Amino acid sequence: MSQHVRFYQTGSFAVGNRLLPIQARTVQSDPTRSNSLTSGHRACRGCGEALGARYVLDAAMRATGGRLVTVNATGCLEVFSTPYPETSWRVPWLHSLFGNAPAVASGVAAALKVRDRGDIRVLGQGGDGGTVDIGFGALSGMFERGDDVLFVCYDNQGYMNTGVQRSGATPPAARTSTTQAVGSAPGNVFGQGKSAPLIAMAHEIPYVATATIADLHDLESKVERAMGLHGARYLHVLVPCPLGWGSEAAQTIRVARLAVQSGLFPVFEAERGNVTAVSPIRHRVHVEEYLRPQIRFRHLFEPTRRADVIDGLQAIADRNIRRFGLLPGRRHEATVCYHAAGRQQPGQQDRGLANRTPGVRGPAPAM
Amino acid sequence: MLSPIEGSRAVAETVARCRPQVVCAYPISPQTHIVENLSALVKSGRLAPCEFVNVESEFAAMSVAIGASATGARAYTATASQGLLYMAEALYNAAGLGLPIVMTVANRAIGAPINIWNDHSDAMSQRDCGWIQLYAEDNQAAADLHVIGFRLAEELSTPVMVCMDGFVLTHAVEAVDVPDQTTVDRFLPAYQPRQVLDPDAPVTIGAMVGPEAFTEVRYLAHANQLRVLDRMPELAHQFATTFDRDIDVLVSPYRCDDADTVVVALGSVLGTLKDTVDGLRADGMPVGVLGLTMFRPFPVAAIRTAVGPAKRIVVLERAFAAGVGGIVSADLAGVLPAGEREMYTVVAGLGGRPVTRDSLREMLAAAFSGRLAPLTFLDLDERLLRAEEVRS
Numbered sequence: 001m002s003q004h005v006r007f008y009q010t011g012s013f014a015v016g017n018r019l020l021p022i023q024a025r026t027v028q029s030d031p032t033r034s035n036s037l038t039s040g041h042r043a044c045r046g047c048g049e050a051l052g053a054r055y056v057l058d059a060a061m062r063a064t065g066g067r068l069v070t071v072n073a074t075g076c077l078e079v080f081s082t083p084y085p086e087t088s089w090r091v092p093w094l095h096s097l098f099g100n101a102p103a104v105a106s107g108v109a110a111a112l113k114v115r116d117r118g119d120i121r122v123l124g125q126g127g128d129g130g131t132v133d134i135g136f137g138a139l140s141g142m143f144e145r146g147d148d149v150l151f152v153c154y155d156n157q158g159y160m161n162t163g164v165q166r167s168g169a170t171p172p173a174a175r176t177s178t179t180q181a182v183g184s185a186p187g188n189v190f191g192q193g194k195s196a197p198l199i200a201m202a203h204e205i206p207y208v209a210t211a212t213i214a215d216l217h218d219l220e221s222k223v224e225r226a227m228g229l230h231g232a233r234y235l236h237v238l239v240p241c242p243l244g245w246g247s248e249a250a251q252t253i254r255v256a257r258l259a260v261q262s263g264l265f266p267v268f269e270a271e272r273g274n275v276t277a278v279s280p281i282r283h284r285v286h287v288e289e290y291l292r293p294q295i296r297f298r299h300l301f302e303p304t305r306r307a308d309v310i311d312g313l314q315a316i317a318d319r320n321i322r323r324f325g326l327l328p329g330r331r332h333e334a335t336v337c338y339h340a341a342g343r344q345q346p347g348q349q350d351r352g353l354a355n356r357t358p359g360v361r362g363p364a365p366a367m
Numbered sequence: 368m369l370s371p372i373e374g375s376r377a378v379a380e381t382v383a384r385c386r387p388q389v390v391c392a393y394p395i396s397p398q399t400h401i402v403e404n405l406s407a408l409v410k411s412g413r414l415a416p417c418e419f420v421n422v423e424s425e426f427a428a429m430s431v432a433i434g435a436s437a438t439g440a441r442a443y444t445a446t447a448s449q450g451l452l453y454m455a456e457a458l459y460n461a462a463g464l465g466l467p468i469v470m471t472v473a474n475r476a477i478g479a480p481i482n483i484w485n486d487h488s489d490a491m492s493q494r495d496c497g498w499i500q501l502y503a504e505d506n507q508a509a510a511d512l513h514v515i516g517f518r519l520a521e522e523l524s525t526p527v528m529v530c531m532d533g534f535v536l537t538h539a540v541e542a543v544d545v546p547d548q549t550t551v552d553r554f555l556p557a558y559q560p561r562q563v564l565d566p567d568a569p570v571t572i573g574a575m576v577g578p579e580a581f582t583e584v585r586y587l588a589h590a591n592q593l594r595v596l597d598r599m600p601e602l603a604h605q606f607a608t609t610f611d612r613d614i615d616v617l618v619s620p621y622r623c624d625d626a627d628t629v630v631v632a633l634g635s636v637l638g639t640l641k642d643t644v645d646g647l648r649a650d651g652m653p654v655g656v657l658g659l660t661m662f663r664p665f666p667v668a669a670i671r672t673a674v675g676p677a678k679r680i681v682v683l684e685r686a687f688a689a690g691v692g693g694i695v696s697a698d699l700a701g702v703l704p705a706g707e708r709e710m711y712t713v714v715a716g717l718g719g720r721p722v723t724r725d726s727l728r729e730m731l732a733a734a735f736s737g738r739l740a741p742l743t744f745l746d747l748d749e750r751l752l753r754a755e756e757v758r759s
Contacts, residue, residue: 069564071434072573082574092564094437095573096460100430103422107389107434107442108564110418114388114440120566138430141423 026216027059034061034090036070041088042080046249048239048256049077049154051213053125056152056237057091059220063227064121069108070094073101073126073135076161077154099134101126102142105149113148121227124151128169129159132196136168139196143203143232150226150233153196156241164244168193171264172316173309174296176244181299190312197270200234204273207233211267213240214257218279222269238265246295258290263317266324280328281321287313369542374506374531375400377543378445378471381510383414384551385469385517387443388558389435391420391428395450396483397533398473402445425450429457429468436466437572439563441517444468447533448475451489455496458526462497462588464573465561467520467527469513470498474634474685475533476718484719485533487633487685490662491694497588499527499595500663502633504619506536506543508660511614514546515606517555519599523591524561532635534719546610554609592664599661617666619658620673622648626655628734629674631699632683633659636715636722640683643727654731659695667702674703681711681734683722692742709734715745 027033036057043050060068069092072078078095081088096104105124112120124142131139131153142149158176159165165178172190175181179188200208206229211219219237226233240247240255247255259265260279264287267279288310291297300306321327372380379401382390390409392402406421408414418435422428425446432442446454451472461468472490476482490500501516503509509531516527531537562570576584596617603616621641623629630640637658647654657673659666674680680703682696691697693712700710711734716722726746733739 067566069438069566078573079575082571084574084576084580087571087574089571090569092566092569093571093573094434094564095575096430096433096464097456100426100433100457103427103430104434104437106420106422106427107391107431107436108438109434110389110391110420110431111435111438111440111442114416114418115438116416137423138427141427144423145421 027062027220028055028216033058034066036061036089036091037081038088038090042083043076044241044243044249046242046252047076047080048213048241048252049127049156050080051252052154052219052237052239053077055213055216055219056125056223056235057123059223060121060123060150060227061091063224067120068092069112069120069122071096071101071105071108071122071124073124073130074098074161075127075130076156077125077127079161098130100138101130101135102149102151103138105151106142106145106147109148122149124149126151126153127160128153128155128157128196129161129167131155132168132194136196140199140203143200143205143234146205146231148230148232150223150235152235152237154237154239156239156244158241158244160241160244169196171313173300173313175299176296186299187296197234197236197268200236201270201273203232205232205234206230206271208236208270209234209268210236210238210265212238212256212260212265214253214260215267215279218267225269244296246298247293251293255290255293258285258293261285262287262290263321263326264290264313266320266326268324275324278324278326281326282328284321284327287317369544371540372506372543372545373400373538373540374509374536374543375473375538376404377506377510377545378513378531378537379404379408380545381513381551382443382469382471383408384546384548385443385514385555386441387414387417387469388440389418389420389432389442390444391422391431391435391442392444393422393425393428393446393450395425395447397475397485397537398445398447398450398471400537401471401473425453426457429454429461429470432468432470433457433461433464433466436461436468436560437464437562437564439558439560439565441521441558442466442468443470445471445473447473448477448483448489451493452477455493458493458496458498461526463584465524465591467517467524467558469516469520469527469529471513472528472530473533473537474530482718483533485535485685486717486719487530488717490528490530491686493528494663494694497525497592498663499525499592499661501527501529501616501661502659503529503531503536504615504635504637504658504660506531506539506541508614509536510543510545511606511610511612512660514551514555515602515614515616518602519595521558522598523594525591525595530634535635544612550610554606595664596666596668615658615660617661617669618673619660621656621658623655623657623673623675623677626653626675626677628652628654628679628681628731629657629677630654630681630683630731631657631659631695632685633662633695634685636683636685639722639724640727643724643731646724646728647731652731652735662695665698665702670699670702678707679709679711679734681713681731681739684712684714685716687712687714687717710741711739712742713739713745714743720746
């Protein structure tokens with residue numbers, strides 16, 4: 001059977017790329033891109049992290065003119081890309097441990113500085129386990145010292161490399177192998193976990209952003225923006241995991257987009273503790289539309305529909321939408337600003353995404 | 368030139384003259400004075416170019432050192448006790464990645480119960496992590512072993528731990544000839560990394576290795592450690608000619624040649640032991656002392672030669688393996704031909720308890736007369752033990 005090719009609107013997604021002027025096209029569409037993470041690695045079919053890492057690294061390579069060193073935490077990305085004696089990395093790449101990638105990256109940055117190699121930039125990367133949980137102290141230390149590193153978290157919301165266990169980034173109600181769909185409150189409990197981007201903002205570092213692999217232009221521009229700054233920077237990228245989430249391999253990008261459209265994954269930028277830009281939700285969907293394609297949430301629909309839990313998740317999405325002003329024309333609440341008095345950076349509002357997204361639509365009828 | 372100086376400061380000044388480019392540390396007693404001095408040297412510009420990274424934990428300290436070393440910078444840190452244990456995972460990594468980091472361990476006991484005083488429990492707990500372990504007898508040795516440590520580490524691409532007794536050495540003021548810059552520069556060339564993160568020649572460092580090659584990687588690491596045993600005496604000879612003083616790098620035998628009893632020990636207790644042995648010799652007892660400067664790799668050949676035909680080996684341990692007994696003595700028993708030789712393990716000086724000449728004399732007299740148990744805890748307070756037994 002032949003495959004259906006989707007055609008998205010111009011200026012938004014990959015297919016529309018060819019209608020854009022060359023300088024506005026994505027790094028990925030450039031045949032001369034660095035291809036930092038080569039094909040032939042051993043990631044699962046439809047792996048969001050493999051896409052995310054390639055997008056991020058290639059964009060960072062372009063932004064730095066190829067003067068880049070990367071440090072990797074233990075996890076899927078490290079395991080599937082470097083089975084001795086092979087490697088998929090075409091950039092200088094160092095793996096040490098699960099919990100220390102931010103600190104190792106700090107060491108790399110310190111060495112480059114002292115060796116007068118300031119032209120070479122440092123990018124640390126890890127999954128949500130290595131970033132949000134075990135490596136969190138090292139990440140905070142790196143932020144607090146202001147080390148010249150961009151740290152990228154590929155968030156697939158669980159410990160996928162060890163068999164889909166819960167992490168501090170696992171959403172409420174999600175089934176994992178350590179938060180199973182049994183008992184009266186199946187799946188992960190509500191009220192746990194942490195928002196690494198918000199905590200990163202509290203460190204008042206120069207740049208914090210969230211992104212997904214569903215919006216390549218946005219992701220690449222954030223990497224470019226981050227590499228244009230110095231000091232500690234943080235990028236949190238949502239990367240669906242077909243294996244862990246129980247979603248179709250061909251639906252990875254769509255699921256990531258639904259996470260954004262539902263409001264469960266707010267996409268924004270922040271500088272020195274202030275939110276400076278958000279990606280407005282142009283086509284709002286009920287959380288159910290995001291939850292349904294994922295087996296990790298199946299227990300919310302079978303054998304009986306758990307309206308109470310789904311409503312709880314919708315409340316979280318609604319709060320994100322209010323808090324970050326994700327619907328067009330609304331300002332975000334002041335509660336997401338972590339700026340100290342007198343340290344606001346004037347003239348930095350409204351830069352970026354809000355200006356690039358035409359065709360804003362209202363809330364979906366399902367709401 | 369010999370001048371009175373605190374051990375920590377002597378080490379800091381010496382390390383500074385080894386021109387480390389990245390120094391990272393987290394404070395822990397009794398290591399603190401070393402990194403305080405180094406931070407001042409960096410801040411004042413006396414040690415330059417150098418980045419001093421104040422980290423949030425020992426785990427981060429070793430991680431920063433790993434990143435820096437892999438990026439071609441000479442990296443140094445210092446720790447002790449719980450801090451060394453907190454680093455443990457990264458210690459194995461530094462060794463496995465072949466990164467020539469040099470670290471001072473200001474030896475201290477491990478809790479619980481918490482205790483800040485000296486013994487060797489910390490370093491001994493990491494004896495198999497792949498680091499070279501050197502133990503200083505006094506502050507001159509502590510300083511000198513760092514210079515030779517950097518040279519060795521970088522020649523063989525392997526990390527080196529210089530152990531010095533906490534407080535007993537770190538906080539003691541004694542006369543030390545701190546090596547001068549010109550001489551250190553003559554002995555220690557700039558760091559030439561075996562592999563380095565460089566966009567002009569990208570490499571993957573730290574790949575995942577499966578069962579088909581893991582044993583081979585480990586074997587090569589072992590073989591590299593054995594090369595240390597061959598290389599170290601040559602380096603010691605070069606050191607002696609460059610700095611005009613001797614340095615013991617494998618073992619330091621004292622009056623062992625005609626001894627029928629040899630006491631084996633590591634670190635600062637060697638001074639007390641030598642004094643005790645002098646006294647016993649005066650009483651006609653043929654006793655010698657064998658100091659182990661290098662514990663990892665284990666200098667088997669040097670030990671066999673030094674011990675010679677001695678009939679009785681007493682190992683004075685500043686740490687022990689719960690449930691078994693001696694750590695150093697277990698290694699010794701494995702490499703010394705048994706024959707008629709008697710082996711004794713004496714655990715002494717735990718958690719900073721003084722090891723006195725009187726106790727050592729009494730213990731050795733018991734060994735001579737066959738009254739010493741194979742495993743003895745020196746100066747064990749029986750009254751306190753009984754009191755605690757009653758309480759439990």
